[in-house]
């Protein structure tokens with residue numbers, strides 16, 4: 001565990017709002033601690049789990065590559081790109097060179113390329129880089145942006161969509177991006193938004209998100225890096241994302257790094273933590289009812305959501321043996337709470353005494369529909385959110 005100063009203002013004092021240990025696939029026990037900066041109101045994990053472990057996770061286990069759809073983007077992903085390109089088109093015409101940090105399987109850059117940009121990007125996952133090549137014929141860079149050796153300032157646009165919340169030092173990443181930008185070049189950022197805590201889903205605070213941005217803390221961070229925010233931060237609660245998102249962009253320029261305190265962050269986070277406790281009690285109740293008759297239980301999903309599920313519910317106290325399955329081969333053979341994760345093909349769907357608990361907020365319906373399409377299915381399915 002590593003002490004972490006404020007991600008925006010470097011202040012050392014913060015107020016803890018959440019602190020809980022979880023078992024994580026391939027990593028063992030890791031504590032999730034969320035704090036709010038006493039000086040500027042930024043929200044972030046502190047202390048941080050070991051950085052080597054974090055890098056190992058992203059290199060070997062990251063799975064932001066549209067699994068289970070043969071590499072095809074989900075409807076949500078397609079809609080996100082429609083939204084992002086429409087937003088950017090209000091400010092700039094597609095010309096010149098765009099670079100994406102955390103480019104995953106290349107779908108975003110493929111869309112930007114179709115819109116007229118010359119594209120380049122980097123991602124730590126070799127699987128993602130291979131998919132970008134095979135799906136979209138994009139030759140992208142494998143690695144971490146912090147280590148990327150870029151030739152001078154050459155880009156007109158740098159894209160950071162749903163990545164800034166994953167970095168240990170988002171400020172250092174933005175400064176690196178600035179160095180890669182031409183003078184007057186633009187940075188486009190989309191992240192989950194810390195607005196309206198009523199709309200945050202169960203376990204909004206997660207090991208994978210090291211920082212949490214409100215519109216104000218994002219503006220503060222941009223200014224602290226010397227990025228001139230252009231236009232207000234646009235938030236969106238209506239999209240199909242599991243949480244509200246916010247988009248903003250700024251320009252490389254000279255700006256005074258004046259920080260305005262986010263006064264609402266602390267009370268919002270505290271209210272959310274209390275509400276989340278009550279929601280886990282509801283989920284536990286659904287599991288109790290759905291697995292009451294089961295002689296075997298399978299949990300579908302071997303990721304962070306399942307780590308939270310096993311920590312927050314009484315599932316592990318059930319008399320029936322528990323199997324964990326995941327469609328991602330990277331997880332097979334690794335264990336979570338001493339249960340080895342196996343392939344979904346090992347499930348005996350004909351077994352009427354098997355209850356399959358779908359452990360995913362985002363993909364719950366998709367997994368359910370896939371299971372129900374199997375004519376041999378006699379196992380029961382337990383959904384937690386619908």
Ligand SMILES: [Zn+2]
Nearest residue numbers: 006009037040
């Ligand atoms: Zn701060």
